[in-house]
Amino acid sequence: FEPISTLLGGIILGTGAYYKNSIKDLTYCQFAECCNDKYVLDITDTLFDSIKQELFGQHIANDILSKAIIAHTAKVNANISKKPLVISLHGTPGTGKNFVSEILIRSMYKKGKDSAFVHKFLGRSDFPIESNVNEYKIEINRIVREKVKMCPKSLFIFDEVDKMPAGIFESIASLLDHHSMLNGLDFSKAIFIFLSNTGGVEISETLTQLTKNGKWRDDTKLYDFEKILEIGSYNLDGGLKKTSLIESHLVDHFVPFLPLERKHIRLCLEKEYFKWGQFPKESDVSEIIDKFITFDKQTGMYATSGCKTLGAKVAVYVRS
Numbered sequence: 001f002e003p004i005s006t007l008l009g010g011i012i013l014g015t016g017a018y019y020k021n022s023i024k025d026l027t028y029c030q031f032a033e034c035c036n037d038k039y040v041l042d043i044t045d046t047l048f049d050s051i052k053q054e055l056f057g058q059h060i061a062n063d064i065l066s067k068a069i070i071a072h073t074a075k076v077n078a079n080i081s082k083k084p085l086v087i088s089l090h091g092t093p094g095t096g097k098n099f100v101s102e103i104l105i106r107s108m109y110k111k112g113k114d115s116a117f118v119h120k121f122l123g124r125s126d127f128p129i130e131s132n133v134n135e136y137k138i139e140i141n142r143i144v145r146e147k148v149k150m151c152p153k154s155l156f157i158f159d160e161v162d163k164m165p166a167g168i169f170e171s172i173a174s175l176l177d178h179h180s181m182l183n184g185l186d187f188s189k190a191i192f193i194f195l196s197n198t199g200g201v202e203i204s205e206t207l208t209q210l211t212k213n214g215k216w217r218d219d220t221k222l223y224d225f226e227k228i229l230e231i232g233s234y235n236l237d238g239g240l241k242k243t244s245l246i247e248s249h250l251v252d253h254f255v256p257f258l259p260l261e262r263k264h265i266r267l268c269l270e271k272e273y274f275k276w277g278q279f280p281k282e283s284d285v286s287e288i289i290d291k292f293i294t295f296d297k298q299t300g301m302y303a304t305s306g307c308k309t310l311g312a313k314v315a316v317y318v319r320s
């Protein structure tokens with residue numbers, strides 16, 4: 001072992017690697033997506049101001065998502081992140097879970113949904129056969145490792161978690177844990193988002209109870225719902241059932257998406273009309289809501305499919 005020549009060799013190799021990377025950034029990364037600041041963007045407060053304008057009736061989701069993601073970004077930038085951010089979004093259909101995820105994708109990656117650093121899994125189509133759970137586990141683990149190797153600031157979205165076989169996430173539990181540095185791969189910069197309808201009914205029931213007791217919808221808090229969602233996810237059928245992700249407290253936040261009321265449906269309708277450069281007639285708004293929106297039987301207040309089908313309905317109305 002000869003210290004001087006080892007040191008010199010190290011400097012030469014290091015300098016070579018630095019220039020190689022700089023040249024790569026100047027040439028290759030001008031045209032193709034690289035895992036650098038040009039393609040992977042920082043989330044800022046302004047994003048959540050704009051989400052607030054676009055996402056109706058979800059004051060809790062807006063608040064917790066903005067705080068959690070901005071805090072995670074700050075930790076990643078300061079190199080003190082100890083684990084990936086893991087968030088589970090819950091709510092009945094059409095309440096905005098995918099909508100928010102899409103805004104995040106667009107804001108975090110210059111190439112949006114075409115980014116190689118975003119991976120979306122769909123419960124029903126990607127993991128249709130319950131008995132294949134062991135193969136699915138291996139596949140998820142492989143993809144997560146591969147993506148994080150390509151770019152530590154990767155985003156993984158698991159949609160329709162309630163349609164996934166129980167136990168499917170066991171193979172990535174250790175990757176989501178604290179100090180998640182394994183085999184030279186750093187998982188602590190990644191974000192994992194789970195979406196499901198699990199707990200949707202319980203969210204509606206809890207909201208009904210809270211408002212009956214005199215609380216305004218907009219005054220409800222994350223803690224009014226979070227425990228119910230954690231327990232529901234652990235006990236009800238789906239990908240998070242009896243999972244060590246919950247036992248080991250690896251899910252950082254269980255976020256409720258509240259059921260939408262008539263006033264929110266109206267805002268969604270207006271938004272759909274604006275996309276066509278139009279403002280809806282009052283008679284059309286009432287007709288679309290009365291004909292096509294079903295409200296829950298218990299309270300008659302909450303739209304059972306949220307804003308989900310409105311885009312298609314409005315497209316028909318503006319053309320006729």
Ligand SMILES: Nc1ncnc2c1ncn2[C@@H]1O[C@H](COP(=O)(O)OP(=O)(O)OP(=O)(O)O)[C@@H](O)[C@H]1O
Nearest residue numbers: 054055056092093094095096097098099268307308
């Ligand atoms: N809270 C909301 N504010 C504004 N628009 C909304 C909201 N919820 C839904 N929408 C509109 O309805 C469309 C469908 O909603 P989205 O796909 O986000 O529902 P989801 O909660 O993911 O439902 P599912 O559980 O069935 O997947 C969105 O693209 C968006 O245009």
